[in-house]
Amino acid sequence: MEGFLRFLAAKAILLALASSFVSCYDPSPLQDFCVAVDDANGVFVNGKFCKDPKYVKAEDFFTSGLNIAGNTINRVGSNVTNANVDKIPGLNTLGVSLVRIDFAPGGQNPPHTHPRATEILVVVEGTLLVGFVTSNQDNNRLFSKVLYPGDVFVFPIGMIHFQVNVGRTNAVAFAGLGSQNPGTITIADAVFGSKPLITPEILAKAFQLDVNVVRYLEARFSSNYDRHY
Template sequence: MKSTYLFFTTFLAMTSFAFALDLSPLQDFCVATNDIKTGVLVNGQYCKDPKLVTADDFFFSVKEGVVSSPVGTQVTLVTVNEILGLNTLGVSLARIDFAPKGINPPHTHPRATEILMVLDGTLNVGFYTSNQESSTPITKDLNKGDVFVFPIGLIHFEHNTGDGNAVAISGFSSQNPGIIRIIKDTFEFNPKNYSELLTKAFQMDNNIHT
């Protein structure tokens, strides 16, 4: 009985260890490709033949953003769509250019923690905790060189509080962090009877939404 128990325990430990290792890439890289003729199937995804990989598969040039949006920001993403070599590596980033008083409105990334560094200017940033009783804002004024972290899935924002332009770089713990724009997506989503739902949810006049 003891030997059977020992074998069973050892087997579970080994399989659990194996499953944990499988979560990590099993090759140096997996440059994404849609060409199944030249691609190699690795871990369920088609990857470019490593012999055909070049430095350009890991390169992207981020230009200064031209801010033209109504909220005063321009976000330049660098995900697996821009750098095919990011596939399976679990990271990405973005450059955010702010006009004076520009904002990056409340939003959330469902698949990634975000770490932001201010390159120039002054930002007020923050996120909201998910406490069911009362959501608590965690905010901070940031200057050039300051770094702030937004935990995965939590609603957060950035606001240029200075009189000049501001620039920040954000890193994400996913090659495709995703984004849900709280205000924009809420009001653009329009199923049946949605105006009535918003009217009650925001306690406002129905004409404001319609």
């Protein structure tokens, strides 16, 4: 009897773990495809409405332009070109998307998170220093590595991560993300450029800064100057 109870307990734990893994990703499709369609008069749903399958076309699964370098003349020296469900409606419910990231020499994709996706990145040109920081429970460890063309690096879901071009020439990388709409939270933009602004005294204590420094940063990040996505 005791052995049977242990078996049931183990089975319950495995089922709980399986359920938690499933809930971490976009819902699985219940048909061959569910091409997104925008309906301004529709009820809000978690994702996109599905186009009637009989009206689906090849163009719903297609986009172009990832061969074109993005404009890196901005404050961080990088540009992200998305191929997500907003560009490819056929990605709806499929739990995957793609980005191209261009870097000027010294440019960076500043510290950010994707709340809904793991990211796997491959360098195709140039030299990148990449890394991510683990959670508080893991003492905020930094894992970083210099990548060259053909190298691949994974950023776990939700972790703060970054990429910096440490070479003397332009750099290009492509990244796959485990969501049709992974979301991006750029840390500096979110903390110092929120709407409305976070009370400066709160950030001054959190970052151990003079409150006037915080006011300066909020003035910079809350302006409409070249927010990075």
